[in-house]
Amino acid sequence: MSKIRILPDALASQVAAGEVVERPAALVRELVENSLDAGARHVEVHAQRGGCAMIRIVDDGSGMDREDAMLCLERHATSKIRTKEDLGAITTFGFRGEALPSIASVSRFRLATRERDSLVGTEVEVNGGKLVAVRDHGGAPGTVIEARSLFFNVPARRKFLRTEPTEFAHVEQQLRLHAIANPHVAFTLTHNGELVLHLPATRDMLERIRGLAGEELASRLLKVEEQTIHGITISGYIGGPGMSRSNRQMQTTYLNGRPIESSSISYGLREGYHTALMKGQYPITFLFIQMDPHAFDVNVHPAKKEVRFHDGNAVREAISRAISRTLENANKLPTGHAPAKPALVLRPSPETTPAARQEQFSMPVERASAPLRQAAPQQPSIQPVPHVPAPAPQVEKTSAEPPAPPIQSSEKTARPAEKTEAPDFRIIGVLQKLYVLMESAEGLVLMDQHAAHERVNFEKIRRALESGGVPCQRLLMPITLQTTPRDADLLRQNLAALGRLGIEIDSFGPNTFKVEAVPAFLKTDDPAAWLDDVIEELRSLSAKSSSLRLSEDAIATTACRASVKSNDALSIPELQALLKDLFTCEMPYCCPHGRPTLVQISTAELERKFGRRAPG
Ligand code: ADP
Ligand code: MG
Numbered sequence: 001m002s003k004i005r006i007l008p009d010a011l012a013s014q015v016a017a018g019e020v021v022e023r024p025a026a027l028v029r030e031l032v033e034n035s036l037d038a039g040a041r042h043v044e045v046h047a048q049r050g051g052c053a054m055i056r057i058v059d060d061g062s063g064m065d066r067e068d069a070m071l072c073l074e075r076h077a078t079s080k081i082r083t084k085e086d087l088g089a090i091t092t093f094g095f096r097g098e099a100l101p102s103i104a105s106v107s108r109f110r111l112a113t114r115e116r117d118s119l120v121g122t123e124v125e126v127n128g129g130k131l132v133a134v135r136d137h138g139g140a141p142g143t144v145i146e147a148r149s150l151f152f153n154v155p156a157r158r159k160f161l162r163t164e165p166t167e168f169a170h171v172e173q174q175l176r177l178h179a180i181a182n183p184h185v186a187f188t189l190t191h192n193g194e195l196v197l198h199l200p201a202t203r204d205m206l207e208r209i210r211g212l213a214g215e216e217l218a219s220r221l222l223k224v225e226e227q228t229i230h231g232i233t234i235s236g237y238i239g240g241p242g243m244s245r246s247n248r249q250m251q252t253t254y255l256n257g258r259p260i261e262s263s264s265i266s267y268g269l270r271e272g273y274h275t276a277l278m279k280g281q282y283p284i285t286f287l288f289i290q291m292d293p294h295a296f297d298v299n300v301h302p303a304k305k306e307v308r309f310h311d312g313n314a315v316r317e318a319i320s321r322a323i324s325r326t327l328e329n330a331n332k333l334p335t336g337h338a339p340a341k342p343a344l345v346l347r348p349s350p351e352t353t354p355a356a357r358q359e360q361f362s363m364p365v366e367r368a369s370a371p372l373r374q375a376a377p378q379q380p381s382i383q384p385v386p387h388v389p390a391p392a393p394q395v396e397k398t399s400a401e402p403p404a405p406p407i408q409s410s411e412k413t414a415r416p417a418e419k420t421e422a423p424d425f426r427i428i429g430v431l432q433k434l435y436v437l438m439e440s441a442e443g444l445v446l447m448d449q450h451a452a453h454e455r456v457n458f459e460k461i462r463r464a465l466e467s468g469g470v471p472c473q474r475l476l477m478p479i480t481l482q483t484t485p486r487d488a489d490l491l492r493q494n495l496a497a498l499g500r501l502g503i504e505i506d507s508f509g510p511n512t513f514k515v516e517a518v519p520a521f522l523k524t525d526d527p528a529a530w531l532d533d534v535i536e537e538l539r540s541l542s543a544k545s546s547s548l549r550l551s552e553d554a555i556a557t558t559a560c561r562a563s564v565k566s567n568d569a570l571s572i573p574e575l576q577a578l579l580k581d582l583f584t585c586e587m588p589y590c591c592p593h594g595r596p597t598l599v600q601i602s603t604a605e606l607e608r609k610f611g612r613r614a615p616g
Contacts, residue, residue, distance in 0.1 A: 010129040013075055013105035014154060020102045020302055023161060024051025024150060025170035027103055029303065031145050032178050033093030034100075035059035036185065037080065038143065041201065044188045045175055050167030052150050060142040063115040069122040070134070073111070075101045089293040093258060093304075100145075105129035106154050107147035116141040128153040172196065176212050177252060177259040180286055183208035209237060209286055213250075217284070222330045224287065229318035230311075232291045238323060239284030240330050241276035241590040250284040256293060261305055264312035265289070265319055272323025275458065275557065276587055278594030287319070328586055425579065433569045436579075443603040447579065451591035453564040454557075456581040457521050458592040461501060461556045470502035472517040479515040479528050480508070483535070488513075490538060493548040497555050503534075522563050533562035557592040 007015065021027055028045055035043045038061025048054035064072060071077045078097030081087055087095065103109060104126040114121025114137060121137035151158040161167060168191055175197065179187045183205050189197040199211050210218040220243060226235035236254075245251075253265050265287075273283050297308045309315050425438035425445055436447040464470040483491065488511045491498070498505050502519030518527045537558040542548050570578065582588045582597060590596050607613035 009075060010105060013101045013129055020098055021106065021150075022157075022303075023170060024055055024167050025174040026303060027051065027055045027147055027150070028057070028171050028174045029178075030094075030099035030103065031055070031057040032175065034145075035061050035143070036178070036182060037092045037094055038062045040142065040185060042186045042188075043178075044190075045171070046190045047168060047171050048192055050161075050164030050191075051171045052161050052164065052167055054146065054148045055150075055171075056144065056146040058142070058144045060140070063118070063121065063141050063143055064113045065115055065118065066122045066134075069111060069113050069124055072097075072100050073104055073124065073126060073131075077101075087299065090298055091256070091293055095299070101129075103145075103147050106152075106157070107150050108152065109148075110146040111143070112137045112139055112145075113143040114139060114141050173249070179212060180205075180208060180252060181254050181257050181259065181288070205286070206237065221284070221286075222326050224322055224326045227322055227325070229321055230314040231295075232289060232315060232318040234287065234289055234318060234322040236285065236287040238287065238326060241273075241327060241587060242278075242594065242596045243284055244277055244281035244594070245284060246281060248282045251282045252285060253287045253289065255289050255296065255298075255307060256291070257288075258298065258304065260298075260307050262307055262309065262312075262315070264309055264315045268316040268319025269323060271316065271320035273327070273594075274324065274587075275553075275592040276327055276590050276594055281594065289315070289319070291315075423583070427572055427575055427579075430569065430575070436575055438579075440600065442600060443606060444601045446599045446601075447582075448591075448595070448597055448599075449570065449575070449578065450564045451595050451597040452578055452582045454560045454591040454593070455585055455588065455597055456578065457560040457563055458556060459585045459587075460521055461519070461560065462553075464502075465500060465552065465556070469500045471520040472502035472504060473520045473522070474504075474517045475515065475527060479531060481505075481513040481515060481531065481535075483511050483513065485511055487511075487535060487539060490542055490548050491535070494538070494550055494555060497550070497552045500552065501555055501559055503531075503559070519559065519563075524563075530562055534559055537562060560592060 020030065024047065028047075028051070032043055032045065035057060038059065040059035040061035042058075042060045044056075044058040046054070046056040046058075068079070074097075076097045077100075078095060080092040080097075081090065081095045100111075105128065108128070109126040110123065111126075112121060112123040118141075121139060121141075123133075123135050123137035125132040125134075151161070171191075172189060175187060175189050179185075179197070179199055183202050186201040187197060187199045188195070197212075199208065202208055202211075206218060206221070206223075209221070218237075220240065221237040222240050224234060224236045224238055226233060228234075239250075251266075251269065252259060253262070253269075254260065255262075269283055269285060269287075270277065277283055295310050297310075298304055300306060300308045423440060425440050428437040428439055430436050430449070431446075434449055436449055438445040438447065461470050481491075488507075491505065491513055492507060495505060495507070502517065502521075503515065504517035505513050505515045508514040515527075515531060518530070522530060524530050538550065538555065541550055541554055541558065589598055604613060
């Protein structure tokens with residue numbers, strides 16, 4: 001006897017429902033998409049008990065006539081595509097004709113709908129896939145869809161539902177995704193009868209983001225000016241350097257209005273943020289991508305969350321360029337009233353012991369205390385205030401560079417593009433040999449000296465790399481390195497990259513290496529200790545990656561970090577030079593690891609702290 005059977009329709013729908021509607025948030029996704037496809041201007045979402053007890057969506061879209069109201073519950077019934085060709089260029093959210101029958105098969109389902117110019121509408125009731133009633137409906141034009149007791153007839157799936165708060169959090173997140181992409185549509189969300197979100201329609205995308213993410217975050221976003229690269233149009237808002245999250249929740253990207261995830265897009269974002277993003281952190285983005293619907297396939301994921309691009313590289317590159325341009329154009333100093341208030345956490349660097357700290361406070365009297373006295377309140381505008389001049393138009397060399405004979409002549413070093421003018425900061429003093437306190441027109445600015453140094457060195461290296469290699473200084477006495485076999489492998493895999501970075505290193509036996517030269521930017525009396533630091537960092541980097549061969553950028557950031565580890569207290573002119581160098585950088589506001597280099601506490605913020613101004 002044959003074993004294969006065609007499944008009855010109701011069962012087939014339940015099977016399909018397993019893929020399409022995995023939780024209440026998925027209902028919200030499908031139903032809101034339908035409302036948007038129907039041209040709704042107002043969409044209400046009501047949830048009870050996380051959406052498990054009930055989800056109701058009310059819209060003022062086109063509505064359906066009786067025939068369609070019955071048909072839409074059949075599997076593969078859709079008004080959105082007709083031919084195979086349509087499937088190649090989908091412009092609506094829906095196209096499979098699967099959602100409504102799937103939802104109706106796993107819930108107590110009610111659909112009430114009326115077309116704008118029909119006198120009477122239709123109400124259909126379905127119970128776990130079985131049609132229970134069809135009657136006239138006298139409600140407002142548009143569509144109401146209600147799904148109660150989700151999975152009441154599929155206990156195996158009900159078990160996978162999480163707690164009400166968790167399910168509701170997903171519902172809310174789902175609605176937020178749609179709300180951001182459709183500011184012209186008003187949205188309302190209630191939970192157990194209480195209003196959770198109320199978003200009036202607006203023409204201004206930023207206004208909508210403000211309504212969802214709050215004034216504070218919205219005010220710190222950078223606008224991505226609409227630009228078309230490789231035929232891909234990109235626009236939206238993104239977080240600036242140093243603004244990030246430890247999860248992807250705020251990394252929202254849309255393709256032709258559909259919220260999607262895609263590895264090409266994620267790579268593009270990461271590449272675009274480059275060193276403006278701390279490792280393990282995710283950017284904050286509200287990014288809109290528009291492209292020819294023939295150039296990708298949305299029909300690859302049951303929840304239509306992922307797409308397949310025909311040319312993923314073009315997408316990656318377009319995004320990366322749009323992001324890096326936006327970041328480079330941004331000229332905003334991180335302010336002290338960021339939610340995490342990093343400005344006020346003046347921690348000593350971890351390597352400073354209490355004893356060492358005491359020393360720092362008492363020792364560099366000639367350096368730090370003189371300018372500190374200048375800032376004393378009774379003498380507000382005293383004498384030689386060290387102002388930092390704007391950088392000369394071409395900055396080729398800085399005083400910090402040792403006069404060692406470079407391999408490459410430094411003339412070859414590419415000149416940085418037109419950069420931000422160095423602001424007129426007055427240096428007040430240095431806290432804990434690390435934080436440089438400065439006065440600006442807006443208030444207090446703190447510079448993390450190490451982070452700034454890392455950024456400066458990193459960009460010097462990168463510019464040098466782009467023009468052939470990093471200048472190096474030959475050591476009088478070559479250094480011999482004895483390594484473990486694993487470190488030896490690591491070094492051998494990266495010899496070429498290290499060479500380009502100015503570290504002239506050669507294999508000299510199975511686990512032995514000879515170092516003849518180190519980068520010219522390095523200012524140290526103990527290059528061997530520096531090399532140890534570099535190797536240690538490379539080792540921990542490689543432990544996290546699957547291959548021993550590391551990217552040139554990774555090695556460069558490593559070399560920079562090690563180069564500033566043992567920085568001494570700097571004199572005021574040295575600090576001025578550093579600040580000036582920092583502002584010739586492409587990305588002055590964060591170090592290559594994404595930490596801020598400068599933080600500002602505005603006068604207004606200080607006034608609030610001292611009770612001179614009402615908290616705003
Ligand atoms: P799809 O969206 O893939 O077409 P659905 O099962 O989600 O499949 O919906 C089936 C059809 O029902 C849609 O093609 C549309 O014609 C109609 N429909 C669903 N929801 C609405 C709505 N809120 N307003 C008007 N028509 C709707
Ligand atoms: Mg649909």
